[in-house]
Structures are given as C-alpha cells and as structure tokens.
Amino acid sequence: MLIGGHAVRGSAAMIHAVDPATGERLEPGFPGATPTDVGQACALAWAAFPAYRETGLEQRAAFLETIADEIVALGDALIERAMRESGLPRPRLEGERGRTCGQLRLFADVVRAGHFLDARIDPAMPDRQPLPRVDLRLRNIAIGPVAVFGASNFPLAFSVAGGDTASALAAGCPVVVKAHNAHPGTSAMIASAVRAAVARSGMPEGVFSMLYGAGNEIGTGLVADAHIKAVGFTGSRSGGLALMKVAAERREPIPVYAEMSSINPVILLPGALAARGEAIGQGFAAALQLGAGQFCTNPGLVLAIEGPDVAAFVKGATEGIEGASPQTMLTPGIHAAYEQGVASFAGHDGVSTVARGAEATGRYQASARLFATDGDRFLRDHALQAEIFGSASLLVRVKDAAALANVLEALEGQLTVSVHMEDSDRETVAQLLPTMEIKAGRLLVNGFGTGVEVSHAMVHGGPYPATSDGRTTSVGTLAIRRFLRPVCYQDMPQPLLPDALRDGNPLHLWRMTDGALSRD
C-alpha cells in the first residue's frame, strides 16, 4: 500500500489476485488496510490539499506528465503482471497503457489551458445608480481530497492512475485510491510510479495514497472520512448505490460520481438493414465480444423494426458470434455472474437463444450469446432490462417505429444509444432523437459505443442508473469539472487575488469579463 510517501504493509486480511486463465492464486499477497490506515491516508491528503491545489498550472501539468513517464518506465513487467491478473491479452493492455498515459498528458494540456478555472470578472462600477457595483471575480477551486475506486475492467485506464485519478489531480485534488482486489499487483506497480512522480515533482506526499481492503469496510470508511470531499467509482449498480448511501448520510454529504450500469441500446432502422444488414451484424458481434464484452458501453440491447432484412443482421451477428473463440473473463466472480445472467435469460419465457459462441474450454471463459424477444414482452418485463456484464445481448423485434419509440421511452438511463441508419431513415431518427437525448449521454450514428475517445467533446455519462449524476462525464476533459467548485472574490486587493484573476491577465487565460470572453 502507499500512504503518502511511504510504502506500507497492511495488517488486515490478505488479498490475492487469481489468474483467471488458470485459476491459479497469484503471489505475493497484499494485506489490507485498517481503519487507522484509511484515516492516515485521508489526513495526509487533507494536509497536502492547500499546497497542491495552488500549484502553478505548469507545475501541475508537468506532474501529470511525470506520472505518465513513470508508468511507461515500469516497462513490460507492468503488462505481464496485468495480463496475469486480468486475463486480458497483451495488445489490449499495451493499448490501455497508452490510453492511460495519453489521458494523463491530455489533462496536462487541460491544466495548462486553464479553461477549467472558468475565470470571470465583473469590474466595479463605482458610479452606477442607484447603487455602485463592487468588483467581483470568480474562479473554480479544487473541491478537496477525492476517493477513487479502481475498476476491474480497466486495470490501467480506470484504475489507480486512470481517468478519475487523472481528472481529480488535474483539478487540484489529492487522491486516495481503493485498489481493486482483482489486480493488486498491477495496482502496486502503478502506485509506485505515482509515488516516484510525486517525489520527482516535489509535490506534498499526501497528494496520493493507495489502500487495499478485502471487504467493504475500507471503501466505506474512505467515503465516510470527513477529509474526503468527492468520490469516483466505476462498477456495479449495487456497489455504486452503497457508496451513494454512505455519502448521503455523512454529516457533510458529498458528491459520488458512480458509473454503474447501462445496456447501451443499438437501434437498427430499415434503410440501414436493407443496405448492409449483414455487415452491421458482423460489426455488432465484434463490438459485443471486444474484451469479452466487459465494457460499460457493451451493446446489451438491440432494437430492430421487424422486416425481411432483420434476418441479414441476425446472419451477420450469428456468424460473428459462432466463429469467435471463447474469452477468459476478468475474475471468477464476474464469470459466475455472467453465467448466471445468461442462464436467467436463456430460461426466460418468451426469450429465445439466437446465437451462442463456441463452448468454453477454460475455467473462467465465457461463450457469447445473442437472445431475442419481442417488443411487447420486453415492455411487460422489466427484468429484461437487466445488464449482463459480458458478451451477451438481447435483440428486441418491434413491429414499427412507434413501437420502437415506446421501447426507447421505457428504458432506464444509458451511457450510449446507437442508431444504424441510411438517409431514408432520417425522418425516423429525427423523431427518436429527443428521447435518445433524454435517455443517454452519448448518441452514435452507425457505430457502437465500445470505443470511448478521450477528448474534449466526449461524454461518458448519462442519466441514472447509467451514472449517479447525469450532469457529468467520467471520460474526456470535461471530467475535471466534477472536482471543482466556484469561489467569488469581492473587492479583493490585487496582491491577494489568485493569479488567474489579476488585472493584466498574467496567466494569459480565456476569461469572461462582464459576460464577454476574451484573452486580453
């Protein structure tokens, strides 16, 4: 574990990763934290907060880049450990390392640009009638230390130094990570890289800590700690709801940014099916099985208007599913949940199995599934909206565009909604779009949600229960806003003002003056 600058050996129950390809228990074990460790890490984070949040933009940006450099410097040992702990293949993990470092470097750019400060100035109007106007200046400041929960399905990009950590550090918030039990060794290596970056960059040690914990106690204690001011989480709905409850019942309630569950509907319209139904089916099968379907944006629901060309989609999808090899899932627990979900759909009244992947040969391998049902049954039975985490999806055949709209309306909040269309479908899409906007954070045309670009215009979020807070995103540069709050300075003398708000704009920021943006 890492408590500030110190590598610490925990004294609570030991955590062992399991190699999901073999079922082998991996050494070494990582002993969990005690409540005292949680308190120490949070107190150190609080102690680091005043200095860290006021680091210069350049200094903070360089720190983020140094973390990326240190992660790269871990070399192949990182990839090898992550492969053993996650069962994910090398190219995927190498790509994910690139994404993790790219994310840190992109947030460095965000910090340098300074838009996130939202600097605003309303100059004094001493002669205004009937009352003079005071001088008002606004900037965002960091919200405080953030608790980040590592996610199982991105052992690098959404774990110890992943998106939540990068955006919180960029905002000026110290971070205390609760490592995911599925990849403790990978977490230890990444934590050591962050620790090295903290030291090299001369940051206060409490800027970063990482703890292990076998049960729920450490995570709950972290969210309950008075020094923690926000929470970042990616995982199950039950896990997210539990953290939301702890956060809401604190003496001082705090925001929880939990990215929880989404079945990411894919809408197939007649023009698209006629033009390239089979190809869409093949693309769907590929998206469904990417990473053994263990993505938040996995296409778990397909809505198709009944017609002759649906068969072409089914043909393409079936070929893509039956022709693929079974894949090892991340953990025995995730595998068991997947098997249970698949069994439940397979035995469901009015649900048929359209396609199934090759039988698993390894203990924790999963075989993909495409189920089918009709719109009326789907509407009647809320259980069919349940997320099966993994490469399983449900095709819902509806009789027309109106029925499709009804199904869409009945859905819970989602991360993504995709629509496959040709020009001839445009009117239908225009009619569906308002509902799509209300239901999801990202709307895709002729694509699948599984690729999540890390950029300025990305939204990886959506209405509840996709996330706990549909006003935010956990991927992309806008994610920094989760960890900021505005402060207004009234008639503050120049020497006391933060640089971002001083006359003459010494940081050369875009600022809003009396409502108008400029960089003067």
Next chain:
Amino acid sequence: MLIGGHAVRGSAAMIHAVDPATGERLEPGFPGATPTDVGQACALAWAAFPAYRETGLEQRAAFLETIADEIVALGDALIERAMRESGLPRPRLEGERGRTCGQLRLFADVVRAGHFLDARIDPAMPDRQPLPRVDLRLRNIAIGPVAVFGASNFPLAFSVAGGDTASALAAGCPVVVKAHNAHPGTSAMIASAVRAAVARSGMPEGVFSMLYGAGNEIGTGLVADAHIKAVGFTGSRSGGLALMKVAAERREPIPVYAEMSSINPVILLPGALAARGEAIGQGFAAALQLGAGQFCTNPGLVLAIEGPDVAAFVKGATEGIEGASPQTMLTPGIHAAYEQGVASFAGHDGVSTVARGAEATGRYQASARLFATDGDRFLRDHALQAEIFGSASLLVRVKDAAALANVLEALEGQLTVSVHMEDSDRETVAQLLPTMEIKAGRLLVNGFGTGVEVSHAMVHGGPYPATSDGRTTSVGTLAIRRFLRPVCYQDMPQPLLPDALRDGNPLHLWRMTDGALSRD
C-alpha cells in the same frame, strides 16, 4: 393555482397570509393542491419539455423578457399585496421587483450568448493511427422539469419567478413552483404574469405551473414525482434536508439545490479596527438590520482579534443597533423562531449581551441583538454556530491570529466570509485566505455579504450546510449550470445535429474545437 394554462382553484386546506404588521388574516384564502394536482402539473411540464428545451435561443430569451414585462405590468397592486403579506417596506419591494425583472433580462442575455451550451467539437480524424477518430460534438441540454420552492424572505426575487425559476427556464427546463405560504396572493399575481407571458410567447402551457400546499405533502410529492428532474429550494436547513432525503430515495435520485443556512463570518483585523473601527461597527449594524436581518447572507458572526480597538467597533455597532427602530419580521413563525434563538443565546453560559435594539412595539417586530463570547468557548460549544435568522449576531473575541484561524477552521460551510483589513493586515489575510476559500462561496474585503449582485462572477453558494451542493450558485448567471447536462453526438449527420453544433457555426457561438475556443 396555475396548472399549465389553467387557473385552478385548489380543493385541499386553505392558505391565508397574515399581515405581520397587524396580525390580521388576509383575504382571500388560497386552497391547497391535491396530489392529483401535483401529478397533473408535473405531467404537463414533462409534455412541454421536448418542445420547450428546443426553443430557439432568441425565442426563449424573448420569453424571459416577456415575463419581466408582465411583472412590471402588474403595477402597484403587486407591491401593495407584497407589502401586506411580508411586512417589508415599499422601497425594498420596489427594489426587489427591479431585481427580479433584471434577473430575468440578464438570463435572456445569457440565453442569447449561448455560452451555457458549452458547445465542443472534436472533428473526425479518419487517417489517425492506429485508429481513426470519430466526429464528436457536445452540447448541454436541459435536465428536465424543475421543482422550485418559493422563499419567504424574497417574495419576488427568490419566489415564483425568482432566481431559480429564471435560471431553470433559461436552461430550457419547465418549472413547477410550490408557492410559499407566507405570500400566496403575491404568488398568484406573479403566476398570472408568467401565464400571460407563456401565452403571448406561444410556449407550451406546461412550461409553468404553480401550486399551493398547506403542509409538507405537496412539496414532498412534487420532489418525488418521476417527471421532476431537479429541485431549487431556499429555506431552513431542516426543510432542505427533508427534500434532499426525498430526492435521494426516489427510484431515480435527482439533484437538490438547497440554499440553507449560513452565519457569514465577518473577520475584523487589527489594522482595520485601528483605522476605522467605529465606522466598521456602524456599517456592520446597518448590514445586520437590513431587512430585519432576514437575509441568507446576514452577518451572524463577528471574529475579532482582541485589542484596544475592538472597543471602537463595539461602540459603532452599539450605536447603530440601539439607535434603530424595531422592524416587522416576515411571518409570525419566523418572529417566534427569532425570539427563541435570541433567548437561547442570551441565557447561554459565557455569552453576554453587548447591544440590544429598541423594544418592539408591534406584535411581530424584532429588536436587534449583538452578543459576545470568547474564542475558547465558541470552539467548545457547537450550539454557538447555530443560525438565528434575523438581526442577531455573535461577536467572538480571540486572542491572536492563530486563534482566529482555529475558529475559522472549526466553522461549517458558509455562503460568505468577509474580512475587514488595511494594508498592514495583508499578511494575516494571505494566511487566512486558503481556509476562507474552503469554507465559503464568496469572500469579501471591507464589505458585508448582504448585497448580492446578480452578475456573471457572483457565487451565492458554498459548502454544506450553506447549500446542499457547493459546486453551484443560486444567484448570478452561473446558476443556469445547475439545470444542464452534457450530451455527445458521435458521427451524427449534419441535418440531424442541433444548430449549436453544425458546421459553419450558424448560431455564431463560442465553441471549443479540439480544445481551442473560437467563434469561427
């Protein structure tokens, strides 16, 4: 009541305003809503939402301005009714009407400028290696129908068509108001003005409704209604906490923006006291008694470093308090709570009464109070942080700057912290500033928080329990952000994109392209 376009007479318990100057029950009575009425108003709001949120910027701005025009057109009858229902004097209410209309017009400007859309474009990079980049575009959309609770202390500016309503309508959200029981007649007049504006502007009728309710049932039902997606509230901590609980326990939890309680510390530093202690005391007394102290930003706590010049402050404050006439409070209930709070402080161990205003002559008049205690006692006794809503304040004498910092650290979240300083105090202020930033949404130098400018750089918010969500403000143009959420469009054909995101920038918005702001 107003349910969409229809003036409706409630059928539940009757609400009567009381003239606090005389105790007289005011006619007519206003019967309360039933749960069915709540459901109807919310369903109409939901029905209006798709059309209203996509109104053109100019059309929506003009609607806000029309509401202001219609309020002005109510003429003096509005002021007279508000005077009787609130006990507030004419100039204050005329000023508040100006503020209410100014607020609506400012949000019209905000809508026209379109910064709130946060338009972002990351153009496709089809040739990027190893993977092409898709076309990504982001804008904010309205979050959904908003429940607004009228506040007692601003019967115009923070009530039926006040700041919450104006910012929600500006964001594109229909509004259902629960009128405050203290001013039902004023609320009816304002609602009729909004209704006229809805009709004149050709808006869908469900854009605005207003309900009465004698107990908690109507407010609770409104927050629990599935069609409501956010809540704006200004009032007591217990009221805010109750709504937060209802919102958190919904099947779909929603954000509550509750502005609750704050004692707005005023820090007096030695240089300022030496230079103008008596004048500061006079200014303090005026701020304390403005509007009978019934402001969220009322200075309820004064922190002074012990020294000979504190006496000058006390002298000025005492003169200002003893020389003022007693003022009528807003409601019998508020008056009773004030009397109780004052009695509790007056009888508190280690608390002395420094100054008291002239005896009340009217039934619901309040006489101002300044109490005093020392820093050690204040730190030991959390009850001394309680807000007494009205013109009562507590002077805490501390022995030095370090003790002052300790007291500041021990405070709960606040709307404002003011510091009175001269150049000689600058080093002390620099040391206190980080804590001030952590504790409050607005930091003032040589002023008092009671004037809250409605502008771009204002923050009327702060960490819990000042508000339920310290990431936001309820006054100023940034308030619109409470009612927005981002949506990303991936590879969406031009004709289907919202105007804000189309090529060629037809709305001439400031947009962020690949991270760079421009209006091209």
